[in-house]
Amino acid sequence: xxxxxxxxxxxxxxxxxxxxxxxxxxxxxxxxxxxxxxxxxxxxxxxxxxxxxxxxxxxxxxxxxxxxxxxxxxxxxxxxxxxxxxxxxxxxxxxxxxxxxxxxxxxxxxxxxxxxxxxxxxxxxxxxxxxxxxxxxxxxxxxxxxxxxxxxxxxxxxxxxxxxxxxxxxxxxxxxxxxxxxxxxxxxxxxxxxxxxxxxxxxxxxxxxxxxxxxxxxxxxxxxxxxxxxxxxxxxxxxxxxxxxxxxxxxxxxxxxxxxxxxxxxxxxxxxxxxxxxxxxxxxxxxxxxxxxxxxxxxxxxxxxxxxxxxxxxxxxxxxxxxxxxxxxxxxxxxxxxxxxxxxxxxxxxxxxxxxxxxxxxxxxxxxxxxxxxxxxxxxxxxxxxxxxx
Amino acid sequence: xxxxxxxxxxxxxxxxxxxxxxxxxxxxxxxxxxxxxxxxxxxxxxxxxxxxxxxxxxxxxxxxxxxxxxxxxxxxxxxxxxxxxxxxxxxxxxxxxxxxxxxxxxxxxxxxxxxxxxxxxxxxxxxxxxxxxxxxxxxxxxxxxxxxxxxxxxxxxxxxxxxxxxxxxxxxxxxxxxxxxxxxxxxxxxxxxxxxxxxxxxxxxxxxxxxxxxxxxxxxxxxxxxxxxxxxxxxxxxxxxxxxxxxxxxxxxxxxxxxxxxxxxxxxxxxxxxxxxxxxxxxxxxxxxxxxxxxxxxxxxxxxxxxxxxxxxxxxxxxxxxxxxxxxxxxxxxxxxxxxxxxxxxxxxxxxxxx
Numbered sequence: 069x070x071x072x073x074x075x076x077x078x079x080x081x082x083x084x085x086x087x088x089x090x091x092x093x094x095x096x097x098x099x100x101x102x103x104x105x106x107x108x109x110x111x112x113x114x115x116x117x118x119x120x121x122x123x124x125x126x127x128x129x130x131x132x133x134x135x136x137x138x139x140x141x142x143x144x145x146x147x148x149x150x151x152x153x154x155x156x157x158x159x160x161x162x163x164x165x166x167x168x169x170x171x172x173x174x175x176x177x178x179x180x181x182x183x184x185x186x187x188x189x190x191x192x193x194x195x196x197x198x199x200x201x202x203x204x205x206x207x208x209x210x211x212x213x214x215x216x217x218x219x220x221x222x223x224x225x226x227x228x229x230x231x232x233x234x235x236x237x238x239x240x241x242x243x244x245x246x247x248x249x250x251x252x253x254x255x256x257x258x259x260x261x262x263x264x265x266x267x268x269x270x271x272x273x274x275x276x277x278x279x280x281x282x283x284x285x286x287x288x289x290x291x292x293x294x295x296x297x298x299x300x301x302x303x304x305x306x307x308x309x310x311x312x313x314x315x316x317x318x319x320x321x322x323x324x325x326x327x328x329x330x331x332x333x334x335x336x337x338x339x340x341x342x343x344x345x346x347x348x349x350x351x352x353x354x355x356x357x358x359x360x361x362x363x364x365x366x367x368x369x370x371x372x373x374x375x376x377x378x379x380x381x382x383x384x385x386x387x388x389x390x391x392x393x394x395x396x397x398x399x400x401x402x403x404x405x406x407x408x409x410x411x412x413x414x415x416x417x418x419x420x421x422x423x424x425x426x427x428x429x430x431x432x433x434x435x436x437x438x439x440x441x442x443x444x445x446x447x448x449x450x451x452x453x454x455x456x457x458x
Numbered sequence: 459x460x461x462x463x464x465x466x467x468x469x470x471x472x473x474x475x476x477x478x479x480x481x482x483x484x485x486x487x488x489x490x491x492x493x494x495x496x497x498x499x500x501x502x503x504x505x506x507x508x509x510x511x512x513x514x515x516x517x518x519x520x521x522x523x524x525x526x527x528x529x530x531x532x533x534x535x536x537x538x539x540x541x542x543x544x545x546x547x548x549x550x551x552x553x554x555x556x557x558x559x560x561x562x563x564x565x566x567x568x569x570x571x572x573x574x575x576x577x578x579x580x581x582x583x584x585x586x587x588x589x590x591x592x593x594x595x596x597x598x599x600x601x602x603x604x605x606x607x608x609x610x611x612x613x614x615x616x617x618x619x620x621x622x623x624x625x626x627x628x629x630x631x632x633x634x635x636x637x638x639x640x641x642x643x644x645x646x647x648x649x650x651x652x653x654x655x656x657x658x659x660x661x662x663x664x665x666x667x668x669x670x671x672x673x674x675x676x677x678x679x680x681x682x683x684x685x686x687x688x689x690x691x692x693x694x695x696x697x698x699x700x701x702x703x704x705x706x707x708x709x710x711x712x713x714x715x716x717x718x719x720x721x722x723x724x725x726x727x728x729x730x731x732x733x734x735x736x737x738x739x740x741x742x743x744x745x746x747x748x749x750x751x752x753x754x755x756x757x758x759x760x761x762x763x764x765x766x767x768x769x770x771x772x773x774x775x776x777x778x779x780x781x782x783x784x785x786x787x788x789x790x791x792x793x794x795x796x797x798x799x800x801x802x803x804x805x806x807x808x809x810x811x812x813x
Contacts, residue, residue: 102715103716106716107582107584107716109574110574110575110577110582110716110720111574111578111584113571114572114574114647117684118647118684121662121681122658124665125659125661125662126657126661128665130599131603132660132661135607264483264491264495273499273502274502277502280745280787281744281784281787283747284783287765287769287775287777287780288508288509290775291508291777292505292508297521302524391654392654395747395748413654420660429657433657436654439654440652
């Protein structure tokens with residue numbers, strides 16, 4: 069050890085050999101300092117940026133959500149009001165806007181509410197009797213409470229024939245929209261992974277919608293859906309529907325927005341699932357064919373298990389992004405007719421525009437709460453579970 | 459081969475859906491696959507075609523009903539293009555340059571900072587103390603409360619808050635330790651992506667307002683970089699983990715510092731991951747609307763704002779100009795995609811998504 073020490077001379081590019089007669093140059097000292105602090109230097113910028121631009125606004129937003137903010141000359145006047153902003157949304161005068169209009173439950177409403185409650189309680193009961201841990205129990209309690217709340221909300225509004233509010237609309241966009249996008253994206257990826265010609269063309273063509281700005285997509289689909297001047301107006305006229313307006317009926321308006329959203333987001337699901345399908349060794353599929361498996365069997369037994377972990381994660385990403393939907397409803401219908409297509413982000417944005425900052429922050433926090441509960445439940449109950457099984 | 463003679467009669471359906479050989483597709487299946495794929499191509503490409511022809515239509519052509527084929531149904535005119543690039547070129551050019559500066563700078567910043575953090579998390583063990591973090595959050599909440607509810611000047615609060623935090627972290631956190639691991643930091647950073655922009659945008663707006671940085675490039679660049687940081691960290695963390703450690707270890711044996719190893723060994727090796735991440739972040743920054751709407755008014759306006767601006771006005775929506783702006787917005791993204799294409803091997807994103 070001691071004998072070799074003197075020989076290791078050229079240790080690093082820019083290494084200055086020890087020469088005690090001169091003090092080390094400034095640059096050398098700076099590099100030494102950098103090297104000594106590399107541990108912190110690598111991670112600090114990211115931490116600081118996230119603290120300043122995510123955590124700090126998050127806390128500030130929480131304070132605003134518990135306050136009443138008034139604009140006055142040269143600044144803001146903030147008064148602490150407790151849970152008033154939240155209770156106004158959930159129980160008070162804004163209930164119709166956030167949750168929906170409630171009347172007495174119809175028979176269908178009762179059936180849905182009670183069966184959903186029974187299912188959730190049964191699920192909790194099974195968890196408690198089979199395995200039990202404190203953290204798991206608390207997490208599942210939160211999931212169950214949110215699930216029950218959402219189930220009763222839909223039972224009281226949609227299944228009793230009443231309009232639902234922005235929470236219901238957001239959940240509709242997320243679950244129906246992401247479901248449709250997943251099925252089509254998966255199908256396209258599977259078709260495109262078959263040994264066919266022109267795969268590169270399809271790959272490039274299918275990717276294009278992702279490059280267009282969401283706000284542009286909104287306007288393009290408004291052009292498409294125009295029943296008098298749009299490209300499909302001859303077809304509408306042929307059906308005798310030229311007075312029909314997509315944006316005038318709540319359900320067609322919502323479907324219209326989901327079509328636009330799907331057009332934009334299917335490419336994302338497609339491109340990643342395509343890579344997953346192409347990653348499956350060709351031999352597996354050919355071995356299946358050799359054994360006389362049908363196409364459906366090959367997909368179910370060979371391709372799907374390989375693709376599933378990727379599919380679940382892609383859906384998680386898509387659901388997270390889906391909750392943020394704001395551009396499309398804003399452009400395509402401005403939340404109308406009434407509040408029928410207003411997502412929670414848009415609701416919060418409109419509240420901000422009418423300078424009601426407290427309400428705006430409260431709605432944003434409710435959105436955050438629902439997103440976190442649903443995404444964490446999805447991750448812990450489905451992703452982790454599936455990973456274990458494979 | 460003898461099987462064939464045993465089963466001489468097969469229905470048309472069987473012949474259509476039986477692969478001629480292993481690894482090839484049956485003719486019937488091929489027809490179905492091509493039909494579905496071409497149908498989807500039509501669904502994807504038709505709106506883009508419509509965008510292209512709308513950009514060369516006059517107002518009269520748009521309002522008179524659908525015309526499908528240029529030169530046959532209507533005479534194309536470049537009036538919208540002329541209006542945007544010759545008459546109003548100052549506005550268009552400014553928004554375009556703003557968008558380019560902002561999205562390139564934000565992408566560069568996010569990729570640099572994010573990949574450094576991802577590398578650190580993949581290679582160095584950190585043990586942050588949960589107590590310190592709790593003290594920090596409590597101090598920050600109290601400080602913000604003082605600023606918002608009691609109107610104390612934020613500069614005073616900042617100094618006092620830093621002092622209090624320093625004192626408590628020295629006094630308490632050095633005695634009680636609840637260490638966290640790298641996985642916790644990683645989860646914390648990635649989970650920032652769950653935040654909808656609407657949750658944080660109002661405080662960010664107020665923050666930039668108080669330091670008089672609204673409507674500047676820097677404000678939007680910083681905000682975009684942070685919003686996209688989680689994606690970079692997620693993708694790059696996984697990518698760095700897939701690089702064998704031997705190369706770095708041998709570089710370090712040769713006396714390279716950590717920064718040198720990162721710059722000379724790790725980054726060149728992860729070119730594919732960097733290219734894919736850059737492209738994704740670039741697309742997201744280029745197309746972002748909500749944050750730009752809050753943070754810019756005139757000087758720092760970006761292209762998506764210009765698209766929305768085509769709606770304002772007494773003449774209704776200027777479909778032709780809007781189409782031009784949307785088309786022009788696609789060009790840089792396509793260009794970036796072509797430039798970065800050769801570095802991106804397929805399945806780069808796959809690694810991270812596999813989890």
